[in-house]
Amino acid sequence: MTAETEEAEWARLMLRIRDDRDADAFAALFREFAPRVKAFLMRSGSTATVAEECTQDVMATLWQKAGLFDPTRASVTTWVFTIARNRRIDTIRRARRPEPEDLAWGPEAEPEPAEILERQQETDRLGRAIAQLPPNQRALIERAYFGDLSHSEIAAETGLPLGTIKSRIRLALDRLRHQMT
């Protein structure tokens, strides 16, 4: 399976969890994502024991908050990232994480399958763009998202989402904007 069809398959599994509370779909996503979440948390500085606990928490949250998953707004990988990041703040930094509330979007249109596919593939394209960055730039982005950089360090690296990433973000932004207005 190519990476792009993989993301689309994960989105289908996620929708089965959201709409049908499908335990098999959950087990399948667990096998895909729990090892990544644990690796992510360990790269963020957690011990294996804490990372294991947190990973179980993150995956339980994925089940409990499945109703909030919207395949037109985020890929499954991105959605899992936001849950793992929030858990890292909660558990490891012991702080609260204020989250934006949903805006009123107007009448909900039935999402286009193409739109969903587009959104699901974005993460993969960004991943490839990051992989192509010079090693020092790539390391900076990774360190930021592993939680190793403070805000002032990020601010000092003006233009951190540099070059390729920046144009990728810009593209993603334009698509999102187009969808949301």
Place this chain on the structure above:
Amino acid sequence: MKHMTITHHLSDDLLMAYSAGALPEALSLVVATHVSMCPDCRAALAAHDAVGGAVLGTCGEAELAPDSLEKTLARIAATPTEAPPPKRDGSLPGPLADYVGGSLSQVKWRTLAGGVRQAVLPTDRGATARLLYIPGGVAVPDHSHRGVELTLVLQGAFRDETGRFGPGDIEVASDDLEHKPVAEPGPACICLAATEAPLRFAGLIPRLMQPLFRI
């Protein structure tokens, strides 16, 4: 709230820091509140989150405990259904409403000089968040600050050396900006502000008052 025109937005470094989870709680609160009001910044945040997703997608896999899935299922079974969030009346954006008991009328204001009122919100120590109520035509005391200062307008408007800020607009001020915001004549200006470190007021009296009022 849907039809306001927002002209002052969050900077890329703040969006990225919020997306990466690097901001102290008080700054996160202002960012989350602005994003709740601003479709542009919401879209920009989604793009930054997608970068986080890409990083998660490429950071490899760690070996799980053998009973990891079973334990997760047990966690799910043991979790009670979540309590509904506190009632909000729509007078404040969601993330902020949760910090003041649900609505603007619940805010416990303290009066400062000149009819200015403020309410410090409970956040962790890395930064301070407060609501400010500035009567029309009144100036916020002259101040400078260490680190970044975010000021988000909820109602009314203010002007300072850098421009006009109306509902939904956010001013991102670095520590070298010594500015003097003045509320526009008319209805009071209500803002949510956060500073990385305590404010330093330029005048002697405000400085003496600072420990008393935590501003």
